[in-house]
Amino acid sequence: MSDNAREFVFKLTILGDAAVGKTSLISQYVESTFQEDYKPTLGANIIRKDVNIDDTKVRLIMWDLAGQEKYNVIRSMYFQGCVGALLVYDITREKTFAAIKDKWLNDFKKYVEQEGAYILIGNKKDLEEQRMVKTEEGETLGKQIKACNFVETSAKYGENVEKAFENLVRQILRNHGEDIH
């Protein structure tokens, strides 16, 4: 690392309906693991990961927020200080895709004070035979909501998971004036 290396701490949230794979995406990204059985997140699962992007050290504090409605009241506090989000839907359930625009993006914009970056993620790419949301629909929505990128992932097999997180972090670094490609 050069002498000019800079350090950042970014708080990110992972948003989306229950059971779209938010916790699995983080487990895959942080620990390269995948749990077959579904256990709903209770409240907020908070995980730290330190990464290097080019010459820049970044500490990510990732808030995997419960998708259940009972947390709606306290959720606004969870967003404080957040600079980015992963908006996640499940490609096998159309309802979760509609909720990105109807709920999760609104929540992020409503509660995040500073201008944050967000990426759109279509998860469960490995369940191609059950697909209900076409890739093109995801791409169109990504452009429509001005997401910094759109990626389809498989949290189960790790496909595109690292790419999704890195894409988002690069965009946040650019928002902070860093010369990052």
Place this chain on the structure above:
Amino acid sequence: MTEHNNGLVQNKVITALLQAYLDILDYDGMKSILKEAGMLEFKDRKGTNPNEYITLSPFKKILFAQDVLLYNSFDLLYTIGKKFSFYLFPFGKSFQESIEELTQIIKTNWDIKILEKTAESINLKIENCIFCSKIDNSCDLFIGFIVHTLEKTLSAQEKVIYEASKARKKSFQLKLKIKKNNKF
């Protein structure tokens, strides 16, 4: 005199803090902090003697994990602090008694002094605060704790507003003002 290398803490302090995490961050939030601290064995504290003293080290690890994971989450920390007070000091104690007890149940090189006390305000000085963040020196959890400790002794028509002034790292003064709530 900035590090709290030695010291003792009563079990009930840790239990109250974990209960506050549980209330505000729910089970996974509490677990996340314990995991970051490398203290997952503290998940279930049933059967521990609340008044027994243990070494300060696990408590410090939990507070440091909180500093890392709740970075920039000032409102949450303040709210957790209020809950922490609720669980640590149930109703029935005066503000002064609670403050005096605090340095007895967390024994280390820190101090809290009531500099001035009137019917409308209390001025406190906190030296070498164990709750100040090791990362950015903020202290929202402990401020929430102190505010609620006073609020519990007041009537429903009164509320507490505060002003904090940092003298130096880990030391600050806290002015609490008691205001009548105009809604009543």
